[in-house]
Amino acid sequence: MTTAASTGTTNKTARGDGPSPRPARVSALRRSWDKYWYAWAMVAPVAVVITVLVLYPLGYGFYQSLTNANESNVATTIGAFHRPATYDFVGLDNYWHVLSGADGDFYPRLVWTVVWTVSCVVLQVGLGMALAVLLNREMRLRGFYRAMLILPWAVPSFIGVFAWRLMLNSQYGVFNEIITAFGLPAQNWLGTPLAQKVAVIMVNVWIGIPFNMVALLGGLQSIPKELYEAAEMDGASPWQRFVNVTLPGLKPVSNTVILLGCIWTFNMFNVIYLLLGNNTTGDTDILVTFAFHKAFNGISDYAGAATYGIIILALLLAFSTFYRRNTLKSEQA
């Protein structure tokens, strides 16, 4: 505070001799400091943490993506021996290598990531919405249903994944027994690529439904009852009421839920990494798990992983900007 106050004074003496409007501006600056210094003091800790642990690593990651850093050429200290970094700056080579498709992995992984995200979000939001509509009425045992239906969210996600891994075991898993009891063929769920893909989507949907359900239920309850009554008076069928009253009324909530769902699913690391472990050909890796393997399996390719990270972030930023702009437009319309 003192520093800024004194700077203010120097500025005043430097500039403000003449009858110019300057002093007013300087004192305004000073007043704003007097007014806001404690707000700044209060956000200082979080600003420091975010700068050091998010913005700096982000910048560092971006820098790395412009180099050819890997495990064999970054700086390391083993005991008393210190080896300086020997990697070089390579400009946009990594991006070119990835985006031109030359590495052979990016586009297949991207396509699967998009398929995975879209199918998970559609199923999660759709089923979550259906359950929310069912729960949004007076009935017996409502509290019980609600508590049970959010169970998959209450359990830490990695535990949920392990439970499914146990159930999906091809030889002894109970899941195969259940589906054969319904006349469906047993599958090697964690073995073949296609079955693996179905399995990870299924598990992720199971984990994701409760959040969607609860959020949408909150949205349903905030829709004024009068709207339904008015629609009924006009002779709208239940389906028409759903489409013309419920869906528009849910927009603010459902837009947020869909956006969050897309971001979370796109970045969903736990399900794929833990359900399949290393028993995969790589076909089920989404961009995030692929980059993780790149960074930490074999000879760590830090530059490659950083490049993927930055590309993922850019994709998400572009998507959410685009999405927000579109939903804002449709909300205003």
Added chain:
Amino acid sequence: MTAATHESGAVTPAAPARPLPAAAPRKVRGRQERSPWASVVLHCTLILATVIAAFPVVWILFISLGPKNAWQEPGQVLSHLSLHNYSDVLAHSDLAKWFLNTVIVAGGTTALGVFLASTAGYAVSRMKFPGSRQLMWTFLVTQMFPSIVLIVPLYLLMSELHLLDNYLGLILAYATTAVPFCAWMMKGYFDTIPKEIDEAGRVDGLTPIGTFWRLIVPLAKPGLAVTAFYSFLTAWGEVAYATQFMQSDHYTLAVGIRTFAQDQRPDWAWTSATAIIITIPAAIVFMLVQRSLVSGLTAGGTKS
């Protein structure tokens, strides 16, 4: 009009069309009332959904109560119910140590997360100071970061700062994931506390920080509790950072359980018992706060 209302009331949740009830005095059934058939369909659907939601959790609990090879012969469980797996895993593995590690890390994350989120949330809620918009925007974008963007640079940064394999390092890393959401939630909570309280405090001669600490923090206890629980749960269930940053002495539960549930020969007896031990505290904490969590989550998104 009565007839129309009645009709639509009877068909509400995709129930089979149903003859008009004999109850002759045409009672108007509101939208919230259902025919018995509709009720049956409704409850059956919800029971099915409940079974699907609960089954995996119940199943792992069931297996954990059986003998060592229960996962191969689930039929044996009921006749051999015991807590043997629990005592076994507690006695013969590092589970207790991992549990302690996780409690330390989760506790540290909670303390740091609550401190950072409440101070920042309060400042943004009370003052439209220059930089507040940018700060909240940064929080929002931070939530979008895939952990992979940060994990490698953070790993290298932590190794330079000698914070790898260190509680503090992991706590700081978790704070970056928990704080942005918590700050949004705390801002929303502080917005509901009337400004007049601050003004009264200032008039009585409290400093701004004194006002925050003595007047607002006690009033914001419910919001702070949700923030604390959210930070706690973030740390309790995180896998990627913990896997890379910690060595075997400092394993958290999420990493430790993988030493049982290996890719090749998983030891399901120990895994299932450990899973239940990990789940119980998390589920209790979760059930206590879930209502506020959801409103916070969606508010954070819609208010931006």
